[in-house]
Amino acid sequence: MKRAPRDEPPETPQSPDRTQTAHAASFRGDIQGLRAVAVLVVLLYHTELGPSGGFLGVDVFFVLSGFLITGLLIREHEKTGRISLPRFWARRARRLIPASALVLLVTCLAARWYLPASQWPSIGGDAIAAAGYFVNWRLAAESVDYLAEGSLASPLQHFWSLAIEEQFYVVWPLLISALLLARSRKVAVGGIAVVAAASLTLALTTYSPQTYFTTHTRIWELAAGALCAMAFARRPLPQDVSKSQAALNAGLGWAGLAAIGAALFVVRPTTMWPGPLTVLVVAGTMLILRYGEAAYGVRTVLARKPMTWIGDISYSLYLWHWPLVVIFKVDGELTVPEGLIVAGVSIVLAALTYYLVEQPARKARFWAPSSLGIAGGLTLALIAAGSGTALANSKSVEAPERPLGATAAVPEQETATALAPPPEEAKEDNGDIYKRDCVSSYESTALRPCEFDYSRGADAPVVYAVGDSKLGQWVPTLQELGRKYGWKLVSITKSGCPFSDLRRMRGNPATEYTSCTEWNQQLLQAVETARPDLVITSQFQFYQASKDGQELTDPEENRQEMIRGLAQRLELLKSLDIPAVTIYETPRMKEDIADCVSMHLDDLSACARPRDSGLKGLVVGEASEQTDTPVVDLTEKVCAADLCNPVIGDVLVYRDDHHLTATFARSLTPFFDEKLTQALDPDLVFKVLTRD
Incomplete structure (x- = not known):
């Protein structure tokens, strides 16, 4: 598969439920708007309509996911005294698998009709790996595979970040549960900080084409968001403060958004990533997580209805846009009109998937909140994997008996x-x-x-x-x-x-x-x-x-x-x-x-x-x-x-x-x-x- 940023790989966010986007029960429009910023810069980058650093949107999503999921786990522990792992995993399955399985199936069918037969086996393998949430490791191996260089990008390449987040969702509740046994927030914060420091050290000292995709060099970004959740869970940003403090709070939020914006134009596809500039993006996101609610702060822009709506459909938008980009690029680079078409069609498909698949699947009563939800999700994943297997074993022409x-x-x-x-x-x-x-x-x-x-x-x-x-x-x-x-x-x-x-x-x-x-x-x-x-x-x-x-x-x-x-x-x-x-x-x-x-x-x-x-x-x-x-x-x-x-x-x-x-x-x-x-x-x- 080739596949690498060999050149620049796409990224897929995950969009937790609105109930997970609050410090307590309130909806954080600034976070939903920040999700919109991240998805849009990646969309514009991949359609060749935006800045050179647009691929950093995935780093914003990693931090957001770490923040939201850790906050969810902490609130459940504070409310019930424990964390229900089956219930957590079932909610993730119901929320994420229906849309991803749909995109996998449609992409495999589209590949059969629109992409070269020489790519079918690789795409089929990617579909199986994506359905099993280990495609990031497959891409990491192929990113240093000389035989994969020069190949077309896989239309399922963007599932790599979804795979990292799913791996995070499997392991992270176990770690948080273990840390909370000490009944000390300092112990929990210290444990997460150790994980973040170790992962960041690996990312900065073992750079290779593989590190873009590997979980251990990316987990520090999710852990950074988790640290924000641990630090701010009981201390929401106060609104009744002096004018100078209010101005400082708003300024820090704007500084975070400015850091992300500056990185968009400074970072190049050849920049070491993850690397030192990734720290700037992560730090900017953390500032918004803390100070985004400040009066006259970034929420005045991020929390507007168009932005929060894009944030709502961001998961499906990430899923749909990259297969369309690959199909349109099969005969060469995208033109500006083609890029606009891809962006528009991606948004339409994302909206349809959000309203007709994501929301009904999340609210459906026919599957229980635990075991049945997991089983249903796994069934959809197996269907997607089966489509990949069929694609991998399909043939375009037969071999001659005696080739000359x-x-x-x-x-x-x-x-x-x-x-x-x-x-x-x-x-x-x-x-x-x-x-x-x-x-x-x-x-x-x-x-x-x-x-x-x-x-x-x-x-x-x-x-x-x-x-x-x-x-x-x-x-x-x-x-x-x-x-x-x-x-x-x-x-x-x-x-x-x-x-x-x-x-x-x-x-x-x-x-x-x-x-x-x-x-x-x-x-x-x-x-x-x-x-x-x-x-x-x-x-x-x-x-x-x-x-x-x-x-x-x-x-x-x-x-x-x-x-x-x-x-x-x-x-x-x-x-x-x-x-x-x-x-x-x-x-x-x-x-x-x-x-x-x-x-x-x-x-x-x-x-x-x-x-x-x-x-x-x-x-x-x-x-x-x-x-x-x-x-x-x-x-x-x-x-x-x-x-x-x-x-x-x-x-x-x-x-x-x-x-x-x-x-x-x-x-x-x-x-x-x-x-x-x-x-x-x-x-x-x-x-x-x-x-x-």
Whole structure:
């Protein structure tokens, strides 16, 4: 699924009942209005109509949820002397599951009709995870999955924050109940403060693409709201105060709203999040929770009827808006008119869901307040999960019996009724090194060699294939050659990490990819120790480089640094008397080819791209020329004439926008064999490419 802010993920709030929005029994219009602000900035951000920091609306919701739920639990404990966990969980199920189950079902149906078949299995998996409230952990895993990069955003991605809140709702009543056993508010406040401090520390010190989605790096925001509830539950903001105190109270509330507003325009999608600026947003929300009721304060704006109405429908508005955004963006970025349409339709659907689903389900008498409510909620969740399973197992086309791939006499095809792999299986058609978990992850510095021993004697040729995923795409081809020539083939690869002296930058915000540097050092030692008969490498041509600790922003300067990094490695191998050969870069396409083919099975020409447009910024060829290293160039077989066709000989060429499918790579074996024989000197050909 891809899916990440890889780029910027959407967020889903939860909208507790109005009875939960008071210090005692009164309705807090300022809180409902703040919920409206949060939902609107996220809506405008995702429809590309609003400020760059609109995604921070979820942080406001986290604080509000912590405040409201903790206040609810405290009031129940004060009234009855205990907290009824079944009753609490049943109320949450009745309140949240009907609307979310409806959106899950409709989104799965819409995905089947409007989104590429290549995305169906991933969306189905997301639906199952969303129904089970663990989709945030699924997205956290995929946010660092190199194979998921470049994929369309999931229309169910926004359920990640709902999952965090549901996990909070399961655990938090247990924690509050345990803390209240001490019958000391100071103990309870201290316990919550410890949780908040530990979570905030993790968020600020263990930043990675995963931390955006993980519960333990987000719980501090909900705990911050809980601290407000514990501190203010018995001390509502006094209204009968001096003019100076009233002005101060109102000013503090406005300062909180100003802090959130400033962050909207300061924060960028590349800003570390959660991070230091998240603290500003959380603090601003806490100020409003305390001082929002002040006379002449923010309630004069937030508590107005239009704002409170948007606050009422905010949960459903979050649920509906993101699937619509994804569907409209399937053919490119949203235009302003399209963004306005998405926003308008989202509000209409949210209002209908609020009045026809949320409210009737919450008030229905046919399910009891405890066990029956939970059972009903789980039933709806299982229905949604079932729809996801059906989507995950659906097919668009069948696989041909004997796909020809690159060996086809006539490569051009206009339509596709049978493809290998089918588009929905393309993401998984990536070779044995991934199935055997031999690829080092982004964080790992350890080598994870994959050995394919086809040797037919003690003196069998030893061939090392090393580099990033662009080298990894050729391992299926090299396996076929290994079988033919009796190699002991060793593949050593790492996500996004070329065999190079390059200092690579990655992430949002960009930081030096230090694990790649360390991995390269270990790889050099392994190659020098093994002294293979041949080293084969290739790499992606568009990495972001740094030099002398500074990120290179000029494209040509960046390219030259990449050429230097690879050339240094090739020269080093030459100095060690270890033969090497490189593989020319495969053209990069404009879009995910599996997605495109899914949507144009009757007109494959819609997915063809000019060959030259995908061969810009080349690195391997120039580095090989500078170091007089043999290079294997199969561009003419990947892209016939001037066009790169998406399908050749009933085989899908690319599994995304720049990686070959393993099926197509295998079909290139005879041509690779020919080019390799031509590239190597005769002695090496005799040693490495001679059958027993």
